[in-house]
Amino acid sequence: MADEKPVWRKSSHSGNHDCVELTFAGGSVWVRNTRDRDGQTLAIPVENWTRFLRQLLGAANR
Known part of the structure; x- marks a missing residue:
């Protein structure tokens, strides 16, 4: 990843449960x-x- 510190995001739907986090770089x-x-x-x-x-999303809408 780039030298700058990434901003990681976690879904607001995850609550206090463990999950994955995402960042874009x-x-x-x-x-x-x-x-x-x-x-x-x-x-x-x-x-x-x-x-x-x-x-x-396509699968969820079927």
Whole structure:
């Protein structure tokens, strides 16, 4: 990730439960486990993330 400190976001729907957090940097969506913030991160190209969300929304509307 870039040198500047990322701003991680967690869904407001997650409440106090553990979940994943997201940040956007360098043309990718970065995903990490809330319980292991210093652990591995997954970088997903924005185009793929957008496709993933559209598929989720499409499935939810069926």
